[in-house]
Structures are given as C-alpha cells and as structure tokens.
Amino acid sequence: MAVGKTSSIIEERQNKAEKLQAEGVNLYPAGYKIDITSSEAIDRFGEMDEDTLEQESDSYAMAGRIMARRDFGKASFIHIKDRTGRIQAYIRKDRIPPDKFSMFKLMDIGDFIGIRGRFFKTRTGELTLLAEDLSLLSKSMKSLPEKWHGLTDVETRYRQRYLDLIMNDSVKEVFVLRSRIIQEIREFFVEKDFLEVETPMMQSIPGGATARPFKTYHNTLGMDLFLRVAPELYLKRLVVGGLERVFEINRNFRNEGISIKHNPEFTMLEFYMAYATYEDLMTLTEELFNHLLNKMFGQSVIEYQGKTIDFAPPWTKISLFDALRDLGGVKDEIFQAKENAAAFASECEIAFSAKESHGQILTKLFDHLVEPLLINPTFITGYPTEVSPLSRRNEQNPDIVDRFELFIGGREIANAFNELNDPADQRERFENQVALRDAGDKEAQFMDKDYVTALEYGMPPTAGEGIGIDRVVMLLTDSPSIRDVILFPQMRAKTQM
C-alpha cells in the first residue's frame, strides 16, 4: 500500500464528518440503549403477517453497522448488521425528526447507526424496521470491501481479521463454533470431576515435548525464560500434589516452521487422570469426540475436505509397527536394524539425519507412509521408548512404551500415555535427552531435576493426554488451514499501512 497517498474516499468521509460536526452531531457518542437484536426481531416478528404485525404498537431500538443502502431521494432502505445477523430498516424523510434526514444523507456504509421504530413487512415480505428516529453511533472513515465479492485476499483476511469478520459471515461462524467446542470440552471434563488449572507459560526449563522453545528474559530476576512448549511437567507435579484429575486448555509455543497445520502458538488441551491407563483414555477420547459431535451436529459422521470421517466407537487400534507393515508396506527387516530402516527411507526419498535413531527413522517412515491414510479415528500404539522420554515402559517389552497417538483425517490429533512415575527411570531418560541435545539435537529435552524430585516423592499411576484444539476445530469446521481457525495467525511483520 502506497504511503502518503490521500485517498479521495477518505477525503469525502472527512468532509462528511466535518459537515456532521457543523450540524452538532457527535461522531462518536457513548453507548446506545438497545431493545432487540436482529435475530430476536426475526424470531419474534418474522413469521407474523402484516395485519398481526400492525397490532404490535411498541417501538424498538436497534443498533448495528450499515452494510448496504439503497437510496430513493426522500427515502432509503439500509441493512444493518449486529452480532446476531442483519435486518433491513426503512428510513423515510417524513417519518423522522426534520433534522435527521440530512444527517442520514451524510452517513455511509460502514457507519454504526441506532434506529428506533416499528416493524413492518415490505411488499416482498421482508421484516423491516420503519425508522421513527435514528442516531449516528460511530463514523466509519474507510470504505468497506465490495458488497458482492467481499474480501477474498487471504493476506488481508489474516492481517486485518476485523475486515474478514465484517465481510465474511462464514468466518464468524467458524470462530463461534470454536468457542462452543472449547466450552463443551470444558464441561465434559468438569462433569468428570477434573479440575481446570493454569500452569506457567514462562518456564525456566522448557519441558514436556520434543520441540524448540522461544526464549525470553526477565529483567529483574536477571534470568532466561522460555515460553512453554507444553504444560506436561507442571500438570504432573499437580498430580504428585494430590490433584488427581487436572486439565488445562491453553497456548503452547514452538519455535518452528509455519505451515497449513502449524502456527507458532497454538492451543492444547492436556489432562491427567490418576489411576487410569492409556487404554482408559482411549475410551475417554472416543467418548469426548462423540459428545462433541453429538452436541455440535447431532451425528457421529462428518465431512472433512471431501472425506467422510466416522467417529462411531470403537476406533481402530493398531501398533506403530503393525501399521507400518500392514498399511505402509514396510518389510520386517526394517524393524530389525537401523541401517535397513535408513536405506528404505532413502529409497522413499524421506530425508533424515545420520544422527537420528532407529526409532526416530521409523516414526518418520510412519509420518510419510501411514499417517495420510488414517482418515477415520485410529489409535496408534507401541511407540519406541527412545522417542517417548516421559512415558512408562511396556511391561512385556521395555523398548516400547504404553502410549498411543490418535490420528484423524490424516493428521495427528492427540498423544497419550501412561506416565512414567519411576524417578530413576525418568532421570535416566532425561540424561539420554541431554546427551542427544549435546550431540546437536535442538529438539531434545532438558534435564528437569525438580520434576525428578517430585517423582521421588511419589506420583500415583497416571495416564495423561494432549489434544491439539486447533486441529480438532479444523476437523469440525471443515477448515483446510490452521490459519482459518486462529483469529490472528502469525504473519511476517509488514511496514505500517
């Protein structure tokens, strides 16, 4: 956008603003008493015939943004938009106070208007508010995007989300649904006697996930702090403290690339349940999603980007290795030696570093070969211990852990496991992570001695799970990009407009 350019549209609006002020009109008055919203009006009067509507002698005050106007010399139809929808109003010069029509003539699409009047039906049967009085509530100095095509430029939609929300009703619907989804999740867990808690966003040791953190600094304490990559280690400290069922819905921050399914800050649900196992959490997760779908859509099947996803339980459960072999077409030898896995990954043109472990390469193979195939909800189990430093080992096979990841629509949605509560094993796992970090793995985890100390005091057998809320919202709103479900997605800084 050019700098220093004077738009004639802005000049026109400034002229109008000055004229309005000269007439004694306050461009930005405080408040306005509203009697009814547009959807309430339509609910109450929309079905009435004209005669019945005429019996309704009350007048009502409404307010909203002018979205369209059709002028006829001494009269005008406008559409005003409020939080619930839009409604038409009819302004006639002979029905409003003498000075108000000239004021109305100086008002524009985009201005906020307050109208008091009576409802009637037009010839075409549209419920319309016939103005008896009107007020300017806020002057708009910029012209809104075009009424027919609206705003489609994705960059502007993300950078100026307010315009997107004004112009694209479906965008608003997504965020209304997002809010409802989170509300329902909250109620689901509160109903099951979970306690909602808030744990630190700023951590001196960033733990709980394999991810690179953002770094910041506290001036007074003179110390580095990291934005959390996960709340996990704090939530489990609370389980040690006797809060046997806790959950948190909050932001995590990961200093990684931005993509159609990654935003540097994203919303995570994590919950921990003492005495439960990861098998119990499978059932709980099935129940949670079916509760959500039932509340939102009244059915257990949804369409996501042209694919049908059926949430009816029970969901498929398959181990990582079985899935790789049966769905990914990987041969048994791949599981026997790292060299075989590495050779196969190269063959498939899947990039990996020589430093990566056998388990890391296997999970990479899984990401490329199997993950896109998992459309219906699928629990993948049996993850290698080396890629699960906070999970309890499987009793039959200590090389794998009691863990599942949940995939829906070809994407990872949740991650859950029996929590490692053996302090000696946990210390050892941290030490392995530190060794990886020293060897250059920037995503490897840090030693958290206090967390080990907490485990030394004793943590009950516990299972925990994290669910990516943005991805759930994407699924349930049929949104292709995470940016469509985050109000203000991260963008590169741009010069001031």
Add this chain to the structure above:
RNA sequence: GGGCCGUUAGCUCAGUUUGGUAGAGCAGCGGACUUUUAAUCCGUUGGUCGCGAGUUCGAUUCUCGCACGGCCCA
C-alpha cells in the same frame, strides 16, 4: 531454507503474449427517484500497475534482486 504461483483503483478482477505510462464492475461524488433486495437511470472522480536496479529513445509489460502472501517440499 528450496521449488512453483501471485502482488494492477478502497474491494473484486481484465490488460501486458508482440515495450509506446492502463480498463470494467462494485464502492465514492453530482443529478432523478417514498416498498428496494448486487435497486434502477444519467453524468463523473479516482492508479508512482508491491519495492529497487538493469536493458531500452521509452518499462506496468522484458531481465535481475528484494519484500509480502499462497501452495508444495524441507
């Protein structure tokens, strides 16, 4: 970080292939119009064609670089 595509009026888009500084619709402005629905009719304003450099008599157009965005890959 790499590849491909895009950036023209407030908004939605043409145009540039074959270089000669740009068009439409909506919005705006002036006029007519007291039941319209993308109202209609008449007239009309508005653009350093993302930024910078190169080639050229001349670049919005060709070349290179940069910025921002989208998709794919990492």
